[in-house]
Amino acid sequence: MKKRVAIIGVTGSVGQEFVQSLDNHPWFEVTQIAASERSAGKMYLDAIRDASGIIAWDVGGQIPEYIKSMKVLKVDEINVQELDLIFSAVESEAARDIETKFAKDLPVISTSSAYRYEEDVPILIPGINDDQAELLEVQKKNRDWKGWVAPLPNCTTTGLVITLKPLVEKYGAKKVMMTSMQAISGGGKSGVSAMGITDNILPYIPKEEGKVRIETKKILGKLKDGKIEDADIKVSCTCTRVPVIDGHTESVFVETEKEIDPNQAKDTFNSYNKDISVTGLPSAPEKYYAFHDDPTRPQPRMEREVGDGMTTSIGRVEKEELFDNGLKYMLFSHNKKMGSAKGAVLLAEMLYKKEKI
Ligand SMILES: NC(=O)c1ccc[n+]([C@@H]2O[C@H](COP(=O)([O-])OP(=O)(O)OC[C@H]3O[C@@H](n4cnc5c(N)ncnc54)[C@H](OP(=O)(O)O)[C@@H]3O)[C@@H](O)[C@H]2O)c1
Numbered sequence: 001m002k003k004r005v006a007i008i009g010v011t012g013s014v015g016q017e018f019v020q021s022l023d024n025h026p027w028f029e030v031t032q033i034a035a036s037e038r039s040a041g042k043m044y045l046d047a048i049r050d051a052s053g054i055i056a057w058d059v060g061g062q063i064p065e066y067i068k069s070m071k072v073l074k075v076d077e078i079n080v081q082e083l084d085l086i087f088s089a090v091e092s093e094a095a096r097d098i099e100t101k102f103a104k105d106l107p108v109i110s111t112s113s114a115y116r117y118e119e120d121v122p123i124l125i126p127g128i129n130d131d132q133a134e135l136l137e138v139q140k141k142n143r144d145w146k147g148w149v150a151p152l153p154n155c156t157t158t159g160l161v162i163t164l165k166p167l168v169e170k171y172g173a174k175k176v177m178m179t180s181m182q183a184i185s186g187g188g189k190s191g192v193s194a195m196g197i198t199d200n201i202l203p204y205i206p207k208e209e210g211k212v213r214i215e216t217k218k219i220l221g222k223l224k225d226g227k228i229e230d231a232d233i234k235v236s237c238t239c240t241r242v243p244v245i246d247g248h249t250e251s252v253f254v255e256t257e258k259e260i261d262p263n264q265a266k267d268t269f270n271s272y273n274k275d276i277s278v279t280g281l282p283s284a285p286e287k288y289y290a291f292h293d294d295p296t297r298p299q300p301r302m303e304r305e306v307g308d309g310m311t312t313s314i315g316r317v318e319k320e321e322l323f324d325n326g327l328k329y330m331l332f333s334h335n336k337k338m339g340s341a342k343g344a345v346l347l348a349e350m351l352y353k354k355e356k357i
Pocket residue numbers: 008009010011012013014015034035036037038039040075089090091092094095111112113153154155185186187188189190335336339340
């Protein structure tokens with residue numbers, strides 16, 4: 001029997017990606033959905049229809065049949081007795097209370113930042129820090145919950161950490177400097193105005209840089225005696241918003257402990273591809289990393305469909321002369337696929353395999 005799941009925040013930008021990522025899923029079945037009071041009580045199609053009658057479906061392709069006439073519930077109407085797992089995709093403020101309420105009874109996988117910075121909460125990226133999932137047991141015990149909250153990182157952290165992990169493991173890292181060029185969809189359905197972003201670059205995204213700094217060190221840290229020891233890496237970043245619909249591009253400089261050149265980096269990513277733990281999971285891409293020698297890659301328009309948005313693309317890899325040892329490179333990571341909804345489904349698959357769901 002499939003595990004019964006609910007999506008909270010089902011009408012939003014990430015919620016819609018959840019709807020699609022869970023369509024015909026072999027292990028999970030969406031049996032309940034919820035959003036704010038504004039949408040509650042309506043059929044899904046009506047809940048995403050705006051005042052002028054336009055259906056605001058932001059994900060490419062058709063709206064899956066299973067969801068069209070499903071009733072959107074209030075959070076309080078969700079029946080936890082008939083569920084095995086909650087996917088939460090609401091803004092952090094609302095998420096705090098919602099996730100606390102559900103975690104008392106059920107596992108909660110979240111795309112919000114509400115719980116990310118708590119000591120007994122791992123920030124999980126499947127394939128990167130699976131071992132930190134053991135902290136969920138500590139969390140359950142500490143809080144006397146039947147479930148737990150497992151948040152994903154901020155979508156800008158995701159691509160950075162995925163690309164740093166193989167380098168850190170093999171060559172060590174002292175300092176990382178990153179500038180992001182983030183997609184409009186990262187701000188949610190009402191986050192960025194068309195007037196503000198057209199023909200423009202916004203040089204500031206509130207709270208984003210602090211999140212990337214803290215999360216990178218935590219995810220690359222080590223789980224020891226029931227706590228995560230942060231990685232000893234200095235992280236500096238500048239986060240900008242650019243007129244791209246989906247997918248974040250990042251320019252990265254990394255100072256490594258050992259000498260490294262672009263060919264060694266290529267070999268490192270390619271061998272990581274072969275050993276990645278998520279291989280075989282239903283939402284895993286064929287290739288976790290795509291390494292490009294072509295200097296015109298990565299580009300959002302060319303990379304965002306690769307591996308259905310679950311592949312992280314790397315290019316422009318060069319030796320960096322600012323450091324004794326180090327590299328510069330550019331990466332592309334899909335903020336709504338690997339960086340949120342489909343990445344959350346992949347995390348659920350990894351935790352299901354570990355018998356935590
Ligand atoms: N967009 C991205 O690329 C991305 C990537 C990674 C993480 N995230 C995180 O994922 C979360 C969702 O982001 P988003 O971009 O999907 O936001 P969004 O488009 O603004 O959608 C928010 C969703 O939450 C619902 N909601 C709001 N307040 C609620 C409440 N009190 N109770 C129940 N539901 C409520 C909304 O319902 P109504 O439609 O009824 O208002 C809507 O379904 C955020 O925490 C965000 O930081 C986003």
